[in-house]
Amino acid sequence: MKRFAALSPRTRQMVFLVVLAFLLVFPFLDTGQANIDIAANCAAYAALALGLNIVVGFTGLLDLGYAAFFAIGAYAYGILNSYQLHPAWSSAWAPLAAIGFVAKLGVGAAATVHFTVPFWVMLPVSAMIAAGFGVAFGAPTLRLKGDYLAIVTLGFGEIVPIVVRNWSSLTNGAEGLNGVAPPSVFGHSFGINSTPYYYVGLGIVLLLLFISLRLKPSRIGRAWMAIREDEIAAGAMGIHTTRLKLLAFAMGAGFAGLTGTFYIAKLQTATPDMFDLPVSIMVLVMIVLGGLGSVWGAIIGAVLLQLLQAWFLPELSALVQALGNAVHSPFLSNLELTSASELIFGIILVTMMLYRRDGIVPASRNEVRLSFAQQDAAVSRGALPAVERLSRACAQATTAGAPAALAVRDLTVKFGGLTALKSISLDVPAGGIVAVIGPNGSGKSTLFNSITGLVTPAAGSIDFAGHQLIGLRPDQILRHGVARTFQNIRLFPNLTVMENVLIGQHTHLKSGPGGIVLGLGGVRAEEREAREFVLELLAMFGNRLIPRIDQGVAQLSYANRRRVEIARALATRPRLLMLDEPTAGMNPAESLELAEQIAGFRDLGLTVLLVEHKLDVVTRLADNVIVLDYGEKLAEGPADVVRRDEAVIEAYIGRGAVNA
Amino acid sequence: MTGSAIFLQQIVNGVSLGAVYALLALGFTLVYGILELINFAHFSVFMVGAFVALVVLQAFGLQGQSVVLHGAPLVLVLLVALVVTMVASGALGVMIERYTLRPMRNVKGPMAMITTIGVSYILFNLVLLATNAQAINFPDPMPAASYHVGGVVIRLKEILIWIVSAALMVGLNLFVKRTRLGKAMRAVAQDAEAARMMGVDVDHVVMIAFFAGSALAGAAGMIFGLYYNFAQYSIGYTAGLRAFTAAVLGGIGNVPGAMLGGIVIGLIETLGSQYIAARWADVIIFSILIGTLVFRPAGLLGMLAPNRS
Secondary structure (H helix, E strand, C coil): CHHHHHCCHHHHHHHHHHHHHHHHHHHHHCCCHHHHHHHHHHHHHHHHHHHHHHHHHHCCCCCCCHHHHHHHHHHHHHHCCCCCCCCECCHHHHHHHHCCCEEEECCHHHCEEEECCCHHHHHHHHHHHHHHHHHHHHHHHCCCCHHHHHHHHHHHHHHHHHHHHHCHHHHCHHHCECCCCCCEECCEECCCCHHHHHHHHHHHHHHHHHHHHHHCCCHHHHHHHHHHHCHHHHHHCCCCHHHHHHHHHHHHHHHHHHHHHHHHHHHCCECHHHHCHHHHHHHHHHHHHHCCCCHHHHHHHHHHHHHHHHHHHHHHHHHHHHHHHHHCCHHHHCCCHHHHHHHHHHHHHHHHHHHCCCCCCCCCCCCCCCCHHHHHHHHHHCCHHHHHHHHHHHHHHHHHCCCCCEEEEEEEEEECCEEEEEEEEEEECCCCEEEEECCCCCCHHHHHHHHCCCCCCCEEEEEECCEECCCCCHHHHHHCCEEECCCCCCCCCCCEHHHHHHHHCHHHCCCCHHHHHHCCHHHHHHHHHHHHHHHHHHHCCCCCCHHHCCCEHHHCCHHHHHHHHHHHHHHCCCCEEEEECCCCCCCHHHHHHHHHHHHHHHHCCCEEEEECCCHHHHHHHCCEEEEEECCEEEEEECHHHHHHCHHHHHHHHCHHHHHC | CCHHHHHHHHHHHHHHHHHHHHHHHHHHHHHHHHHCCCCCHHHHHHHHHHHHHHHHHHHCCCCCCCCCCCHHHHHHHHHHHHHHHHHHHHHHHHHHHHHHHHHHCCCCCCHHHHHHHHHHHHHHHHHHHHHCCCCEECCCCCCCCEEEECCEEEEHHHHHHHHHHHHHHHHHHHHHHHCHHHHHHHHHHHCHHHHHHCCCCHHHHHHHHHHHHHHHHHHHHHHHHHHHCEECCCHHHHHHHHHHHHHHHHCCCCHHHHHHHHHHHHHHHHHHHHHHHHHHHHHHHHHHHHHHHHHCCCCCCCCCCCCCC
């Protein structure tokens, strides 16, 4: 299976076409209605798995109430295609009757309305209803931390079947909806023949597969994966995390709602227990088996588990029972392996998590390694194109708005009883480089976190280019042109170099989900240009990163990870670049090389705020140095002046050294 | 019964039920406080505990409600059953931690939570298969003595449940507050890395937390069986979710909060069933869960574990 992911795109396309051709002729192979029915159920679960994969696999939100959205889509179709509701007829229904959405039953005052909304209309409508519930439910809860979300969705997944059981007038309660009308095409009802359902199911899977494959390597898909990998870093890169999470949640719910309609049209009955927790868990097992975040894995996992339940376990049971009868073992002849399917689910979950977290079809990295010729070209072109682009962005921003100066006034930050920053004021003039130094724990990173919205100050103001930053979300602050790196490097570890830096461009790309799925020309051009810009940015570091664009950043050296993080920050086209110990972990030669590059950023028109321990780097770069100690400003001035300041020496080295 | 007597009676019932939830909630809170992990396997440990107690009581020759003991033999039998159940459940919890969760400790995202779901499913289905999904009659050796206080019936059973639950909770609280190990536990909950540097054996602390939490879950399982006179594979799920709600309501990671939350949820369940409708009780409880998380994530008493991110 791993080898499948390693095949060339062309071979994979061939494999896909062969499998698809087989699936298309499958009903004509005359293997019997039962097998076609199993195949149609496989399709329904594959569609469900694709939806949950967006929520859990792409975005990393554990949704344990997924079946609730399946139920909502199912009941939406069931209620509008059965005799469950029969309001009195009035002429207001006539327009709906004319388009075939309702029918008039009986005559005169006793006439009632019979709902007959066509299946094909209900497919998208159910998807939208379920997505609407997803938004309504997700909006207040997606702010919660990931593990809380699991339990909240679990609660929601419990509530929906209970409501369905208890709201008998709408749902016919625990007995379930009966006599749901099957779909029809041009007046020909699907009836109970499995073949048409199989083809509809196959079509749905292909559609959802297409949507998933389009979204994954796009601006939206990358933002989802960034949230999964590191939500704080995602926010700091300009991603509106709550909104993106809501989109994933609603999209997953939509897939489930659409599938619910298909499933119920096929069964022609719906009962509340079809949507209880075990269904949510089963779909989760499918995507864990296939590989979280793996689109193909979701489908394969769903098919395998369906076959296990519908075909393998019954066959095996029959075999074991026959064996039991032959050897006169009552234990074997009464063994019912089908009831062990949930036990097998549990074993799959634990085994996969412990031994094969990527699943049987690991999610593919969508990056293609550059050929040597391309690498050469990218490196020899050098950083000039990136420099041009960045300086253009800076120039535009500067002419558009106020100068990119940062003014911090009387900033105080408290953690419980501890005052981490005490009334700090500092200025970073537009186009200047200011360095903040100080011993560990002096409040440097807290200062960075306050400016970028990760910490809420108790008092003070932070003004950047005419905008008050306090109270804004990290993504809003980034949109004002403030980008940062983190002291402990917060890249998206399971994504490639290319993907990491592309995520930096999130706010500069405009593609929405619709355009991405339709593959509009603008979207494709934008994506192409974004990738070009990444190569140009990486070329600033010569050939250090260019040959590694398809590698996961977790495999890079420490220094290279720092470089990727700087490239990611630059990709946001910032006006103020905040670097938290950029040369940490680099040798002296690498540190000076990076210092040169940082000096180059200033020449582009960027304003730089720097936390740095290496004093030679600080001396080389900074116009002004601010020394923090215990949250207070100890000294401020040009580097060589500050270096001789007695208080500074004392803070760094201790009083004994001063006296000596 | 008069209206007020019914009300008081439901309070008595609610407190008994709440004691079970509180004991169960403590395990969630201990583990969450230390590992920030929602341990779904806890649901099943509770259920397994009920069955361990059932087997032990049966081993004493108690079947159903036919044998009634008095005095010292009753106390002895119940005490032995309680200790065996708690040790067995605690050991189960330690094994779950050691073999399925420790390897996941540094894996980010929902992976560890998914593992606990898997473990829960395995235990749940093993018991389901072993018992053929039947509810098993739980031995009840307690005499049917009861006391009438102002129209309210309080059974001996209930008094015993209250005493045992209170003793366990006070014991846990003293353990966490007063002992060296308890202090280490609180230190790990605050900052595992710093605690490790101070010489705290984090693995050991996590193991103790799992043991204590699971032992209490086992005790809760036994009390549940004695109170309702049955044990079934499915009891873990409903009780577990309510206990989790209790832990969240009280402020997850907060030991007194879990106790308070348990009692509140027990009362809501009995009073809600009495005055609204039993079939809506779950909806009410889950709405409280969601509402608490959305509007007051720190719970009634506040979170003791810091918000690490």
